[in-house]
Amino acid sequence: MMHGKIRDRRAQVIRRRKRYRLYVLVGLVGITLLGSLGYGISRTSIFSVRKLKILGATPKMQASIDTELSSFVGKNLFSLESNVVVSKLERSPLISYASVQKTLPSELVVKVGVRTAVALVRTTPSSFVGISRSGVVFEQLPANSVPSLPEVCVVGTKGFGNCSTFIDSLSVGGRLPSFVLGALAVAQDMTPQELTSYRYVGVSNNGDLYLSDGGGFVCKLGDSSLAKSKLKLCDAMKEAFGSSGGPSYVDVSAPANPTVEPTSWLG
Numbered sequence: 001m002m003h004g005k006i007r008d009r010r011a012q013v014i015r016r017r018k019r020y021r022l023y024v025l026v027g028l029v030g031i032t033l034l035g036s037l038g039y040g041i042s043r044t045s046i047f048s049v050r051k052l053k054i055l056g057a058t059p060k061m062q063a064s065i066d067t068e069l070s071s072f073v074g075k076n077l078f079s080l081e082s083n084v085v086v087s088k089l090e091r092s093p094l095i096s097y098a099s100v101q102k103t104l105p106s107e108l109v110v111k112v113g114v115r116t117a118v119a120l121v122r123t124t125p126s127s128f129v130g131i132s133r134s135g136v137v138f139e140q141l142p143a144n145s146v147p148s149l150p151e152v153c154v155v156g157t158k159g160f161g162n163c164s165t166f167i168d169s170l171s172v173g174g175r176l177p178s179f180v181l182g183a184l185a186v187a188q189d190m191t192p193q194e195l196t197s198y199r200y201v202g203v204s205n206n207g208d209l210y211l212s213d214g215g216g217f218v219c220k221l222g223d224s225s226l227a228k229s230k231l232k233l234c235d236a237m238k239e240a241f242g243s244s245g246g247p248s249y250v251d252v253s254a255p256a257n258p259t260v261e262p263t264s265w266l267g
Contacts, residue, residue: 047077050106057112061094068092069110077102085110093138093173117141119152119187119201123170133188135176148195150211152176152183155202160212182209182224189227194235208253213238222253229255 049072054065068088072080082100089098089112096113103109115138117130126143131152141147153160170176176184183201186209190198199214209221211234219234221227233252241250241260252258 046105048106049073049075049077049080049108051108053103053107053109055109055111056114058114061112061114065089065110065112069108072108077104077106077108080108093136096132096134096136115139117147117149119184120146120149121152121170121176129170129172131176131184133184135178135181135184137170137172137174137176140172150187150190150195150198150201152180152187152201152203154180155204155210160200160202160210160214160218179203179207182207185224186211186221186227186231190231194231197235197238216248217241218249220249220251220253222251226255233258 052066052069052073054062057065069085072085080102082102085100085108086098089095089110094115096115098110098112101109101111115130115132115136117139118133119131120128120141121131121137122128123140128141128143128146128151129137130139130141130147130149132138180203183203186201197213198211200210200212202210202212204210207223209224211219211221211231217238219237221230221234230252233255234250237250237252237258237260241248249261250258251261
């Protein structure tokens with residue numbers, strides 16, 4: 001005859017096995033239902049992309065972005081990968097960044113950052129490219145629609161005389177060499193008045209920065225540190241000397257001790 005405790009223990013084990021089988025069965029049914037639900041959601045037209053909302057784009061770019069993203073219209077919102085949309089947009093040199101947000105039931109909200117030019121580089125005698133603050137060449141500009149921005153160029157032994165062409169050929173989507181980026185830092189610190197006052201921001205082979213009005217006045221900045229203070233000194237010395245027959249070359253690379261010279265190799 002089976003002892004009572006052994007019988008109770010066996011019954012307990014049997015009950016535990018039954019509960020385990022029930023849990024497994026419920027789990028399998030749940031997984032199946034979730035899979036069916038997911039499949040249904042992926043197939044239903046309720047969550048198909050029907051509206052694109054673009055934030056941050058200029059009116060000129062709006063139509064272009066709409067066309068670029070038209071292939072995503074009609075796709076299921078849940079199966080659409082945001083990084084695919086972002087990657088497609090960021091291939092454009094005009095766009096600095098993009099982000100995507102899905103809004104139920106059927107809207108895709110896209111936010112973009114648009115590059116703006118802080119300086120120009122002449123690529124041919126009659127055309128320029130716009131350069132962003134990070135050094136990206138992002139648009140071609142014909143000579144008749146060039147904004148009032150300084151040209152970045154590499155100055156040599158003939159001073160600013162070789163600024164009509166850049167040291168390297170540039171194409172949209174490319175970047176400026178790293179040693180030229182200091183010139184962009186200066187260009188983006190310029191006031192509107194300075195942008196019209198100075199035609200060139202030049203970089204010498206040893207990395208020194210210079211401003212030129214395209215005439216006889218040249219101001220040596222040295223590096224791009226304290227750019228705003230150096231620009232103000234250039235302005236003051238240009239006003240004092242640049243148009244009165246005085247020194248045409250000033251050096252503000254040490255702002256506490258600016259100097260003037262009657263001539264220079266950059267004159």
